[in-house]
Amino acid sequence: MSLRIVVTVKYVPDATGDRHFADDLTVDRDDVDGLLSELDEYAVEQALQIAEDADDAEITVLTVGPEDAKDALRKALSMGADKAIHVEDDDLHGTDAIGTSLVLAKAIEKAGFDLVVSGMASTDGTAGIVPALLAERLGVPQVTLLSEVSVEDGVVKGRRDGDSASEQLEASLPAVVSVTDQSGEARYPSFKGIMVAKKKPVQSWDLSDLDIEADEVGLGGSWTKVDSATERPARTAGTIVKDEGEGGKQLAEFLAGQKFI
Amino acid sequence: MAEVLVYVDHVDGAVRKPTLELLTLARRIGEPVAVALGSGAENTAAALAEHGAVKVLTHDAAEYADYLVVPKVDALQAAYEAVSPAAVLVPSSAEGKEIAARLAVRIGSGIITDATDLEAGDEGPVATQSAFAASFTTKSRVAKGTPVITVKPNSAAVEAAPAAGAVEALAVAFSDKATGTKVTARTPRESTGRPELTEAAIVVSGGRGVNGAENFSIIENLADSLGAAVGASRAAVDAGWYPHTNQVGQTGKSVSPQLYIASGISGAIQHRAGMQTSKTIVAINKDAEAPIFDLVDYGVVGDLFDVVPQLTEEIKTRKG
Ligand SMILES: Cc1cc2nc3c(=O)[nH]c(=O)nc-3n(C[C@H](O)[C@H](O)[C@H](O)COP(=O)(O)OP(=O)(O)OC[C@H]3O[C@@H](n4cnc5c(N)ncnc54)[C@H](O)[C@@H]3O)c2cc1C
Ligand SMILES: Cc1cc2nc3c(=O)[nH]c(=O)nc-3n(C[C@H](O)[C@H](O)[C@H](O)COP(=O)(O)OP(=O)(O)OC[C@H]3O[C@@H](n4cnc5c(N)ncnc54)[C@H](O)[C@@H]3O)c2cc1C
Numbered sequence: 001m002s003l004r005i006v007v008t009v010k011y012v013p014d015a016t017g018d019r020h021f022a023d024d025l026t027v028d029r030d031d032v033d034g035l036l037s038e039l040d041e042y043a044v045e046q047a048l049q050i051a052e053d054a055d056d057a058e059i060t061v062l063t064v065g066p067e068d069a070k071d072a073l074r075k076a077l078s079m080g081a082d083k084a085i086h087v088e089d090d091d092l093h094g095t096d097a098i099g100t101s102l103v104l105a106k107a108i109e110k111a112g113f114d115l116v117v118s119g120m121a122s123t124d125g126t127a128g129i130v131p132a133l134l135a136e137r138l139g140v141p142q143v144t145l146l147s148e149v150s151v152e153d154g155v156v157k158g159r160r161d162g163d164s165a166s167e168q169l170e171a172s173l174p175a176v177v178s179v180t181d182q183s184g185e186a187r188y189p190s191f192k193g194i195m196v197a198k199k200k201p202v203q204s205w206d207l208s209d210l211d212i213e214a215d216e217v218g219l220g221g222s223w224t225k226v227d228s229a230t231e232r233p234a235r236t237a238g239t240i241v242k243d244e245g246e247g248g249k250q251l252a253e254f255l256a257g258q259k260f261i
Numbered sequence: 262m263a264e265v266l267v268y269v270d271h272v273d274g275a276v277r278k279p280t281l282e283l284l285t286l287a288r289r290i291g292e293p294v295a296v297a298l299g300s301g302a303e304n305t306a307a308a309l310a311e312h313g314a315v316k317v318l319t320h321d322a323a324e325y326a327d328y329l330v331v332p333k334v335d336a337l338q339a340a341y342e343a344v345s346p347a348a349v350l351v352p353s354s355a356e357g358k359e360i361a362a363r364l365a366v367r368i369g370s371g372i373i374t375d376a377t378d379l380e381a382g383d384e385g386p387v388a389t390q391s392a393f394a395a396s397f398t399t400k401s402r403v404a405k406g407t408p409v410i411t412v413k414p415n416s417a418a419v420e421a422a423p424a425a426g427a428v429e430a431l432a433v434a435f436s437d438k439a440t441g442t443k444v445t446a447r448t449p450r451e452s453t454g455r456p457e458l459t460e461a462a463i464v465v466s467g468g469r470g471v472n473g474a475e476n477f478s479i480i481e482n483l484a485d486s487l488g489a490a491v492g493a494s495r496a497a498v499d500a501g502w503y504p505h506t507n508q509v510g511q512t513g514k515s516v517s518p519q520l521y522i523a524s525g526i527s528g529a530i531q532h533r534a535g536m537q538t539s540k541t542i543v544a545i546n547k548d549a550e551a552p553i554f555d556l557v558d559y560g561v562v563g564d565l566f567d568v569v570p571q572l573t574e575e576i577k578t579r580k581g
Contacts (some may be wrong), residue, residue, distance in 0.1 A: 015511075015530050019393040039512065097362070098371055120512065124393070126534075127374040128355065129362035132330065136363040141441030142330060145355055147505075157445075160329075161505065163354060164272060168446040169329055175442075181512045182505055223371025225404040227387070229397050235556055238542075242549075243563025248571025251543065252579065254559045258541060260463065260487065260520050261579050 003057040003151070006113045007047045008104055008134070009040040009076050011069035012124040019124070024219065025226040026094045027124055029066065036072035039119035041186035044076045046179045047117045048187070050151050058082050060111055064092065064103050070202065077197035078189035085111060089206040094219030097125065101133035103217060106210040108138065115156065118178040120145055131178035141171035147182035263291035263347035266340055268360065269309065269317075270352045274301025276308045278460045279352040279414040284312040286379040286417050290386045291347050293424075294318065296340045296431065298333055299325040303428055310426020312419065318343070318431040329442035330356060334363040336433045341368060343431070346407065348386050350379075353411040361411045370406025377416045377517070377538070386410065394511070394534035414459040415517040450506065458490045458507060463520045464539070466492035466509055467502075468532075470525015470546065470565055474502040479569050480524060486576040492516065492536075494526045510535035524565040528553025545569060 013019050017032035044061065051057035061076040063069045064087040073084040087107050095103065108116055116138070121128035128145075135142030143149075146158035146169070156175050160167045161182070189197070207214060215221045241250055255261050265287040270277045280295075287293035295314040297305040302319035309317050318340050324332035337360060341349060351361040353375050365372040376388035386408050390399045402408065458464065465487065467480040477491075484491045493503040495510055509516055511534040521539035526532060528544070528551055536542070537556065544553045549562045561568050 015394070019396070021392075021397065021399075025399075096371065097374075098365060101366070123511065126511065127358065127362075129358050129372065129374060132359035132362045133366055136334075136366045139438065141438070142359070143442055144329075144359065162356065163506065164450055166448045166450070167329075167444050169442055170445050171442040223365075223403065223405040224373055225402055227400045227402065229392065229399045232391075232396055232398055232537075235542075235558075238554075238557040238559055240549075240554060240557070240560040240562060243561050243568050245567075246571075247545075247561040247563045247568045248573075249575050251545070251559065251561050251568065251572050252575035254543075255520070255576070256579060258520075260541075261576055 003051070003054045004112055004114045005047045005051060005057060005059045006108050006111055006116050007043050007059060007061045007076065007081065008116065008118045008130070009044065009061050009063050009072050010037040010119070010122045011035070011063055011065040011072040012037045012122055015123050020231070021229040024094065025229050026219065029068070034068050034071060036075040037119060037123045039121060039123055039181060041079070042179050042181050042183050043117045043119045044079050044081060045186040046149050046183055048080045050115070050149070054151065060085060062104065062107055062111065063087070064100055064107070073202055074197055075189065077200045078193045079187060080193060083200055084202040086202055086204045087206070087210070088204055091207055091214040091218045094222060095217045096222045096224045097127055097129055097133065098223040099217040099221060101130055101137055103210065103212060104130065105134055105137035106212060107205060108134070110210060114173045115151065116176040118176065120178050120180045131176050135176040138174070138176065141175045143169050143171050143175055144178040146177060146179050149177055149179060149183065264294045264344050265291040266337070266344060266346040266349045267293045267295045267314070268337060268349070268351040268357065269295050269297040269305055270354060270357065271297060271301065271305050274304025276305050277352070278419060279412070281308070281312045281419040282414070282417040283350045283352060283412055284309065284314060285420045286412060287350055288313050288422060289379060290381045294344055294346065296337060298336050306426050306428045311421055311423055313422040313424050314426045315424045317426050317428045319428055320431040320433050322433070324435055324439055327444055328440050329444060330359050330363070331441060332435055332439045333360050334367070335435050335439055336431060337364050338367055339433045340431055348408040348410060351409070351411045353413045358411050361409050365406070365409040368406055370409050371403035372409045373401050373403060374411045376410050376412045379410065379412065391538060394530050395537035413515065413517070455484065456488070456490045458492060458514050459516055461490035461516070462518055463487050463489035464492045464509070464516050464518045465489045465522045466494065466526060467497055467524050468494035468526030469496035469500070471497060471502065477503055479566070483522070483569050483573045486573045486580070494532050523553055524569055526553055527551045528556060
């Protein structure tokens, strides 16, 4: 029986660009190029490896995001995923984490799944809560923040490296997994992969396909409200000295002046 | 006055500092009621009472150690139902955020993660967050349900404020999902004797410029002369020179100490995301053009193998 894997991938503004907020205090996506969240590349990679180890598996990549978010799906398809689902609806603009997890969970249920693989966090919101929210909503085990993962005989196993201990975890499928950037470098799409990806199916769903009302999501339906966003004042230029033999001592003098010594 | 639930992060009864900070913030919006779970939960009461907890709800069961996250969510939900609080505050650890998130869905509430400050507001608590690698500061609140807010370490000063701290046993009935993810083995992390990275007042970090695991002793010696924690860039961690648990940055720890000293670190955006809110920033780098110098209060352009040992010696001399 085929192992159905859904990988959740987010389309985010490039972290090396000049990221900022739009007038309605949502992320400005027009001024900065978007891309597949780098931490979700690790999720795609682990899904591909799990699929390679399985007798028969199918990987669907899923995103909730605007038109351009298709780029994130294409990248994941070119890495080797089989098909894609794009949940796109004007009413989704400004959806928060609770709302995003609602939409993702409904889409995952509609697609059908044995295993959901997510990234450890997005590179824009960086909350790191969507995988746990998905497990809660789908009513399946969460096996999250894994630096090592494998699936065998309907059981997912992994290692979670926490602050106070490293833990070995185990759960029966269906389950939600999230993987960290310690799980192993993501492969680059090959030229062939990029060509093949163009022909792979991308389905588009809107809120009505998922039986979600407009007022359950978007800025209006959001469970949280951002009141203000202000740019951090640029740091005042610090003192910079060139080491000409006394650099360490000069630095010690500065630290003493600041009462750190 | 309204009660505010505070989830307690503790190790066998020893309360970790971020929880004490949470009690300070909780007192701004109500009366703190602490929830301590697992082995040693009752032993947390004295420290929690001293810092303002009017009540300490405790419960221990093997489930907390044997299964991932969900038993704790069940317990926090039981406390929520028993208290009907005005807000729920949880430390922003990886696990804390997952517990808070699942609770929020269950009780139909919004969640704010990684707050760096908290104030009472006309429409409920207002949380400060820092966004886009700390280049923006936002103020947000929860618009639906009971605010669930996770707070980063070092977001408030720990203040003593003695309160009753009466211990009460919490009644918890685990859900059928509680045992879904089994912890089959656990290897505790060895203590280095140095301060906890996220809680430390001073952090000394090394990057690719340190050029080898054996050279990290230079960084450690400086850290020890200042009573500091040791951090590392991802490049140093990926090279295997220092453990991943010490990584500072977007996918490592985020730190906000009084003093951050970066040696041989260029200052990539993902590194800055984890240290940009440090109060005083110092860098040592041989490349005068390194982006880290845009952030510093004091920078030394030079070879870390010269500057760092000299600095360490000078600190030791001054401290006598
Ligand atoms: C600076 C900033 C702060 C924010 N703070 C909050 C807040 O405090 N509370 C709140 O409710 N919302 C907040 N949001 C909104 C929130 O980021 C989005 O709703 C988001 O889609 C879900 O949270 P995340 O991006 O933090 O995801 P995380 O929980 O960090 O993401 C983990 C994983 O979930 C999956 N995932 C997340 N979003 C999507 C998606 N759209 N499509 C497919 N997969 C996805 C990916 O696999 C990802 O790796 C914030 C946004 C920004 C930009
Ligand atoms: C999704 C994602 C997440 C990431 N998360 C993190 C993260 O959490 N933390 C993190 O740190 N990075 C993270 N990174 C990596 C980040 O982009 C950088 O690659 C990394 O921070 C570089 O580390 P570095 O500054 O030590 O190395 P480099 O950029 O190579 O810089 C080394 C510096 O050392 C200086 N140097 C060399 N020799 C000496 C000497 N003898 N004396 C003085 N100076 C010297 C050089 O001039 C240079 O500036 C992430 C990247 C991605 C894509």
